[in-house]
Amino acid sequence: MYSIYRPDDKNKDKTPGLLRVIFLSAGLIAGFLLMRIFFTSYKVTGISMEPSYKAGDFIILFRLFKTDINTPVLVKSPVEKDRYYFLRIAAKGGDTVQMINKQLYVNGNLYQPGSKITSDDIRIFPGTFTPRDNSEKIIIPQKHVFLLGDNIDRSYDSRYFGPVAEKNITGKVLLNF
Secondary structure, eight states: OOOOOOGGGGGGGOHHHHHHHHHOOOOHHHHHHHHHHHHEEEEEOTTTTTTTTTOOEEEEEEOOOOOTTTTTEEEOSSSSTTTTEEEEEETTTEEEEEEEEEEEEEEEEOOOSSSBBOOOOOOOOOTTOOEEETOOEEEEOOEEEEESSSSSOOOOOOHHHEEEOOOOOOOOEEOOO
């Protein structure tokens, strides 16, 4: 009769269990690093993007993307250090933009946003007073974007600080909750 060799539990090799723990740990660390490289999160502050995004909304942003018109993006402030703005891309490098009576014209055509634009102030100011409602034509430099908030009367955007370099864009919205 043949006997089958079966080691008793005391002599059992513990290497497979240790390898599982090492691989699981490495996988979790790699997953966390990939999440930080490709995604970031942000809590919306302010009213610039109302009604589409409200203060307190939590958004997940994808870091690697193509800059498309109407894309909501998080961008490093071109005027305030350590501050971010959440706005929508209205025009890209090479485009000509102009505000006329609270309407944005891109290359001579009325800008058609991807969401509802809100305006609750019936007053229209001349461009010599504020660029909010009326402005001169601006040609957007290459590798720059013109950003506009959905809340047209209450948004601090490219009408005030000008075009923003694409390299300052942190990410585009992937999820909103």
